[in-house]
Amino acid sequence: METLLKNLEQKISVLIPARNEEKNISACIESLVRLDPPADEILILDDQSTDQTASLVQQYAEIYPNIRLISGKPLPQGWLGKNWACHQLSEDAAGDILIFTDADNTHHPHVLKKTMGWMDAYNLDFLSAFPQQSLRSLSEKMVVPVVDMFVYSMLPLWLTFYSPYSSLSAANGQWMVFRKKAYRKMGGHVPVASEVVEDVALARLAKRSGLKILTLSGTHAVLGRMYNNALEVKNGFTKNLFGLTGFNTGLFFLVFSILIFTMILPFPVIFFNQTSAARIAVFLNLIIRFFLVTGYRHPPLVSIVLHPFTVLYTAGIALNSWISHRKGTVVWKDRPIKKGKQNE
DSSP: OHHHHHHHTSOEEEEEEESSOTTTHHHHHHHHTTOSSOOSEEEEEEOSOSSSHHHHHHHHHTTOTTEEEEEOOOOOTTOOHHHHHHHHHHHHOOOSEEEEEOTTEEEOTTHHHHHHHHHHHTTOSEEEEEEEEOOOSHHHHHHHHHHHHHHHHHSOTTHHHHOOOGGGOOOOTTEEEEEHHHHHHTTTTGGGTTOTTHHHHHHHHHHHTTOOEEEEEEEEEEEEOOOSSHHHHHHHHHHHTGGGGTTOHHHHHHHHHHHHHHHTTHHHHHHHOOOHHHHHHHHHHHHHHHHHHHHHOOOHIIIIITHHHHHHHHHHHHHHHHHHHHHTOOEETTEEOOOOSOOO
């Protein structure tokens, strides 16, 4: 407890990039002003929004002295929008601890205690967490848990701490926590200015910089809703899914083929030829989804009963991600997304 209190004496800056977030920003701020202990400062950067984001933030800033609105500067060449917004936030932050969170997140009141407890217990320089996802539309329920399954199944998260290899590092940009000295040491967001999947790039950069990192599940601590409907799900994951394989076409199709052969084909096969292999494959698929449902609060009916259809739907979006990035037609929040550093 003494160590925890010592860490909580450090100044904490919560940093939020926001572009056209009028539907989400109020709920996010309401959760942040209820933090126990409170954040020393909450900086919200309005990234040239065309809606009421800035005015809503300003209303809260007039009530809460630890909230400050920052007007984002124009996007310079060589930067992607969110990366540039996070960089500007870090330049203004006064805290010893920098916490980047998204405008579509809400937060448990004790999330800072939990976060600083992990940071101190393992002497971490960089902590990231995958938020518990709030899923309402059918498209969200079908795709988001499949992406979670891919992440949790393919990379045991504790390897991010124990493994010396940067290739086994991962992070989630919805909740990233840095000690400011470590963030400065690795160059902050500058080295990942053009990275589409900047969170993973930051984790790998931190590992190469000799920093101690750990990525965890943020269930019961951070709640996020990335997308609100089928179109947002399609566009959002079109931006990200190819990037999960480092924009490597060979690796992408290897993973794509594994998903098709192990998580979709066993289900039609078992209807025509109930071999032991097919039965085992179906059982393993369903048991994996069961554990993810219970551990990460995925929707049980869609995740388990519709499992092969959810994987097929996600695979279709992944293929569209590969095609769109190859053609250079990816757009997110009215900005074209150019490919970052890639390995084709």
